Structure formats: C-alpha cells, structure tokens
Amino acid sequence: MALWRFAIAGFCFVGTYEAWSKPQFWVYFTFQTGFVLGIVMLWAGAATLLKGIQPPAWPKGCLTVYAIVTALVAFFLMPPDDPAYVPQVIGIMTNTMLHKIAPIMAVIDFVLFDPHRRFRWHYMFSWLAYFPAYLVFVLARATIWPGSGPAAGGSPYPYDFINLDALGWQGFGISCGKLAIAFFVISLVVWLLDRALPSKALLG
Template sequence: MRFIAGLWRLAIAGLCFLGTYEAWQRPELWVYFTFQTGAVLGFTMLWAGAASLLKGIQPPAWLKGAVTLYALITAIVAFLLMPPDDPNYVPQILGIMTNTMLHRITPIMAVVDFILCDPHRRFRWQYTFSWLIYLPIWLAFIVIRALIWPHSGPAAGGNPYPYTFIDANALGWTQFGINCAELAAGCFILALILFIIDRIEPETPLLG
C-alpha cells in the first residue's frame, strides 16, 4: 500500500508545481500566500512520496502538519473570501485552472493524505502555536514590501497587497488589524482541529 501512498503524494507534488509554474516566471507572484504555501506543499509531498516508494525517512511530523494546515487555510480562504476564478485570466493546464489546482484540488488531496497515509498521535500541543509562526512573518513581509515599494504589484494597478482582505490602503490600518486578528484566530482553530484529528486517528497509517 505504500506504493499507492507514494504515487498519491507525488501526484500532489506534481499538481503543486503545475499550479505554481506562473510564479517561477514572474517573481512578483511569490507575494501570494497561495504560491508560497503551494510550493512548500509540493516539495514536502515530493519528499514524502519518494520516501514512501523508497522506504526512506519521511518529513517531520511538524512540517507535515504545517503544510496540511496551510493547504486547508488556502482552500477555506479561497472559498470564503475570494471571488471565483476567471478562466479568461487564470492560466489553465490540461483544461484545469492553476488556481483550482492550488485552492481546491491539492488541499483536498493533502487532507486525504493526512487522514489515510500519515502515522498519527505524533503532534505535540505546542504545534498548534508554532505552526502559526509563518502567518505574522508573511503579513509583515507584505506590509514592509508595500511601504517600501508601493506600486510594485502584483495586484491590479500595481497594488502591492495581494488580497483585498489585507489591503491596508483600502481598508485602513484599524480594519487591517481586525482582519489579521480574525485570520489568526481562524488559523488557530484549524490548527486545533488538525491536532484533535491526529489524536483521534490510530497511530498506524490506514494506507501506506
């Protein structure tokens, strides 16, 4: 069964790399949370897939949990806070929009992988906090970059803020802070859910 798990993980990696291909050609797109976390998920799944097939060392539990969490965040934010993808604007590969790969397909596949292919009862309760370290770092990067290069894009018109719900220019700093706090709270709740699922699941992987 480890071969099935390995191929599944390599498929996730492949979709992540296809979904992020545009950013490899346009560096300013790496500002997007989706591209950053999609690339990390891809490399992690490449590692996990190869380890499954070759009986090698799997990614650490902390890393595997982190990429699963941020894949979930990507999917939920895309569903709740972002407009539908425009096929006239978003690149397509094999008839599938790259955003669909990163916002929907790979997050679902990553969650399935976590539930079926990972050993469980490995997460420490501290992970629910340490997993969130990336979020303030990313937000600080966005703000500092916007202050230094206010017309650098990648959003329309050179707007340096990649998402409307964290656009400090449009929202004002008060609402920006509120949105960031709500985002952090939502991420923490998802981290807790992931931790609880890990404690409930059997130690031995169901598949792989």
C-alpha cells in the first residue's frame, strides 16, 4: 500500500515537473490539484510505512473528487496529447501520468485502502470551494496578464470551456454552471460511496 501511494505521488510530481521551468503551467487546474495530490499521497505513503498519522478525511475526499474530475476532463473534454510536444518519462507522456494514471490510482486508493464512513454531510459542499476560487484566480490572472499563456497564441485561459474571451460572459456563466453541477454530482457520488463502503479499509 505504501508503494502504491508513493507511485501516485511520483506520477503527480513527474506529471507537473514542466511547471517548474514554465510557471505559466501552474494556471492549469490539473497541475494545481495534481501537485497537492502528490503531497498528500507522499504523506499517506510515509504514514503507512512508518505507521504514523494518515492525512485527514477531508483533504483525502476532496482530492478524490478532483482526481475524478481530472480524469473525466482528460478522457472526454480534452483532445488527445501529441507525443511530439508532450515530454515522456519511461515511455509515458507526462500528461498521461497526471491526467489519467494518477487520478485512476487515487480513486482505487480511496476505495481499497482508506477507512470509510468518515465524511460529514457538509464535506460534499466544502470540497467544492476550490472551484469558484480557481475561476476567480483564472479571471484575475487573465485581467492582469492578458498575454501570459499558457494556451496557444498567449491566451491566459487554460481551457476552452472557461475562455471568457471566446465565450463571452453569458457563455462563460453557462459553462461554469454546467461544471458546477458536474462537480457537485461527483462530490455527492464520492460521499455516498464512502457511506456505502464498510468503515474498515477493504485492503491493508
């Protein structure tokens, strides 16, 4: 179990390493949540190995929600990565590590290795606080540094579905509303899954 968690952390850190030389990449939702997931999984792996204190339930559940969001966006909303432009480590594209492998492993970790029935009812709402904060960050950054990238042509908007310049305020609001509903549904599913699973970890 410790090695599994260290592997998730490794995929997260390798998947985000480009941002240390290209800081504009930190505007990506997946880079932010992926890096935090790596830190929490490193903590969880060390705690498992040393029989120490595990990460609290709230951040573990929150990151599980955002791991699912990351994977769904990668599989269904984003175009396929081009191996000619995306770095590869051990033959795997770093975007694949960050957007697909690490999130899937994180969900498996939550289901199999975490104790359950720890989430309070309000967690499904408080987990969502990051989403509006992220949108405010993206809009503020775009206003202050309009040509800062990382998107093509220097656009400061990291994703087409929150590109205010392309969508306009109405389209932006509709898109954000749809995303908020999707986030809440995923949050609710994670909360219900936690309630449905036995309190003791299935493995480990």
